[in-house]
Amino acid sequence: MFEAALFGVSRAYAQGIEATELGSTVDVSLWALFMEASLTVKLVMIGLLLASIWSWAIIVDKSLMYGRTKRQLDRFEKVFWSGQSLEELYRSLSERSPNGMGALFVAAMREWKRSFERGANSPIGLQTRIDKVLDVSLARETERLEKRLIFLATVGSAAPFIGLFGTVVGIMTSFQAIAGSKSTNLAVVAPGIAEALLATALGLLAAIPATIFYNKLQTDVAKITMRLEGFADEFSAILSRQIDERTGARSQQRAAE
Amino acid sequence: MKLGFTLSSAAHVVILTWGLVSLTSPEALKVQDVEALPVDIVPIEEITKTVKGAEEAEIAEKSAPTPTKRETPKPEAQNVGDKEIDSKPVENAERESPVPVEKAEAPPKAEAPAPKPEPKPEPVKEEAKTPVETTEVAAAPQPKADITPETPADSPEQPLEGEQFAKLPDTVPVPSVKPTPPKPTVAKTNERKKVEELIRESGGQTNGTEKQEDVAVKNKVNKAESAGGGAKTSTQTAALGARRGNAEKLSQSEMDALIAAITQCSTGIAGRRISEDLRIKVIMRLDRNGNVIDAKAGPTGGTAEERARFPRDILRYVKRCAPYDFLPKDKYETWAEVVPTFYPAQMFQ
Numbered sequence: 001m002f003e004a005a006l007f008g009v010s011r012a013y014a015q016g017i018e019a020t021e022l023g024s025t026v027d028v029s030l031w032a033l034f035m036e037a038s039l040t041v042k043l044v045m046i047g048l049l050l051a052s053i054w055s056w057a058i059i060v061d062k063s064l065m066y067g068r069t070k071r072q073l074d075r076f077e078k079v080f081w082s083g084q085s086l087e088e089l090y091r092s093l094s095e096r097s098p099n100g101m102g103a104l105f106v107a108a109m110r111e112w113k114r115s116f117e118r119g120a121n122s123p124i125g126l127q128t129r130i131d132k133v134l135d136v137s138l139a140r141e142t143e144r145l146e147k148r149l150i151f152l153a154t155v156g157s158a159a160p161f162i163g164l165f166g167t168v169v170g171i172m173t174s175f176q177a178i179a180g181s182k183s184t185n186l187a188v189v190a191p192g193i194a195e196a197l198l199a200t201a202l203g204l205l206a207a208i209p210a211t212i213f214y215n216k217l218q219t220d221v222a223k224i225t226m227r228l229e230g231f232a233d234e235f236s237a238i239l240s241r242q243i244d245e246r247t248g249a250r251s252q253q254r255a256a257e
Numbered sequence: 258m259k260l261g262f263t264l265s266s267a268a269h270v271v272i273l274t275w276g277l278v279s280l281t282s283p284e285a286l287k288v289q290d291v292e293a294l295p296v297d298i299v300p301i302e303e304i305t306k307t308v309k310g311a312e313e314a315e316i317a318e319k320s321a322p323t324p325t326k327r328e329t330p331k332p333e334a335q336n337v338g339d340k341e342i343d344s345k346p347v348e349n350a351e352r353e354s355p356v357p358v359e360k361a362e363a364p365p366k367a368e369a370p371a372p373k374p375e376p377k378p379e380p381v382k383e384e385a386k387t388p389v390e391t392t393e394v395a396a397a398p399q400p401k402a403d404i405t406p407e408t409p410a411d412s413p414e415q416p417l418e419g420e421q422f423a424k425l426p427d428t429v430p431v432p433s434v435k436p437t438p439p440k441p442t443v444a445k446t447n448e449r450k451k452v453e454e455l456i457r458e459s460g461g462q463t464n465g466t467e468k469q470e471d472v473a474v475k476n477k478v479n480k481a482e483s484a485g486g487g488a489k490t491s492t493q494t495a496a497l498g499a500r501r502g503n504a505e506k507l508s509q510s511e512m513d514a515l516i517a518a519i520t521q522c523s524t525g526i527a528g529r530r531i532s533e534d535l536r537i538k539v540i541m542r543l544d545r546n547g548n549v550i551d552a553k554a555g556p557t558g559g560t561a562e563e564r565a566r567f568p569r570d571i572l573r574y575v576k577r578c579a580p581y582d583f584l585p586k587d588k589y590e591t592w593a594e595v596v597p598t599f600y601p602a603q604m605f606q
Contacts, residue, residue, distance in 0.1 A: 060260065
């Protein structure tokens with residue numbers, strides 16, 4: 001009788017183990033987790049995935065662009081300070097629409113040439129016009145460089161919250177399911193929570209590279225803008241000296257006449 | 258921008274497919290081998306239990322009964338002793354049985370030792386018909402055992418415990434009278450009923466439960482000395498302890514439940530100050546169903562008027578509340594007579 005009881009106990013124990021094993025063989029692969037999720041969580045996950053794709057596209061694009069821009073600046077500076085005449089440089093550059101320093105140079109030179117071709121003689125007016133033109137093209141260049149960079153900043157700060165939102169919604173629904181089934185077994189709770197946490201994981205996955213690269217690209221833009229500003233100031237100084245020289249020469253001519 | 262977008266999309270697709278392929282279900286945790294920590298709920302009475310030991314030995318760190326003489330241990334035995342058959346010691350047994358053990362040789366009925374109202378052995382008859390093979394307490398009755406204590410049957414073979422053993426005659430006593438065969442007619446149901454009534458009336462003081470009844474009967478059947486004894490071997494040195502281990506007792510929570518139940522039945526007393534030190538001890542005797550057989554109340558402290566009044570009130574409540582059927586039936590002997598103490602100052606305010 002005692003043996004029978006013992007046997008009964010061990011059999012019940014074995015059955016319990018079997019039951020828990022059966023319960024734990026739920027498919028918890030990534031795809032299954034995604035498919036199990038509710039519509040809101042799915043939308044959040046898809047949105048985060050798209051944000052990740054787009055921010056990586058921006059990262060690749062901008063990195064390439066800044067590298068190119070830096071090389072252009074180096075080349076242009078080399079040519080500019082090589083003692084080549086500005087007229088020649090202008091002629092060679094104005095045919096193709098250049099970026100960066102070239103764009104600044106071409107804009108300023110165009111204004112300069114037009115003013116002299118039309119015979120405008122006020123040196124102060126010319127100086128302000130050239131400065132204005134330089135400022136405008138500088139702003140245009142900066143805008144071109146910084147374009148879409150703000151998306152990275154947005155993703156970097158908002159994606160974790162979006163992921164967290166997905167997680168909270170997922171956990172909420174999974175707890176509602178628990179309340180419905182009246183079972184607090186961890187095997188019942190775990191898949192729902194894992195699925196909800198996937199949303200947070202995706203959010204972080206999108207946000208971390210976005211934040212890192214936003215900071216890096218932002219400093220790159222700042223450096224390039226500094227160089228452009230420096231060039232603009234320098235070029236403006238050169239042109240202003242030229243204006244002074246020319247007006248000085250004219251007044252001397254007049255005085256000689 | 259096109260280049261960046263295509264590069265990024267391609268990379269995401271590659272990583273995601275790799276993730277879907279390689280990050281499949283992680284291996285399920287195997288938790289079968291973890292040993293669960295057993296948690297027991299221990300009633301407070303267990304802490305206050307007495308430990309089995311020898312009453313006349315010196316205090317030792319660990320209580321132990323008088324060492325037994327038998328060499329081969331009986332693994333199933335629970336009570337320490339040199340007996341062949343395991344049985345609990347009788348609670349109220351005297352130190353030495355009033356009748357010398359040699360009485361096994363003395364057949365006359367008149368000298369039968371009956372120092373207390375022990376139940377007659379008749380109920381055993383029924384058990385004797387279905388002998389069980391194990392050596393546990395319940396198995397004690399052997400079919401060949403004689404029922405009446407006068408018969409000299411097998412007592413000589415059973416060694417006695419302790420120092421008494423040495424004093425006993427070594428020779429096997431020869432019965433002077435031919436043992437009479439057991440009379441089956443004794444086991445009449447009406448007589449059995451009488452025994453049960455006797456048991457019930459005697460309350461928990463002596464042999465209240467079937468358990469004790471059985472033990473008492475088996476002691477007679479076994480022809481053991483009236484002090485009883487077990488068959489479990491003990492090799493430890495004798496140390497101070499109670500004669501009987503595992504004494505049963507009404508637990509604190511059950512006593513509290515009883516007092517609470519009685520307090521619930523009380524009707525409050527409005528606007529009267531009751532002395533703090535007034536204490537009323539009630540001696541209640543209960544039957545198996547929790548009905549009050551009789552109850553007495555003894556007051557201490559308080560004013561004379563209170564001492565006259567509250568015992569009466571409380572006795573009324575005690576009777577009104579009956580039956581106390583929440584008390585555990587299998588521990589009847591612990592609450593056959595209970596002595597709860599009431600503090601009217603707390604009870605009525």
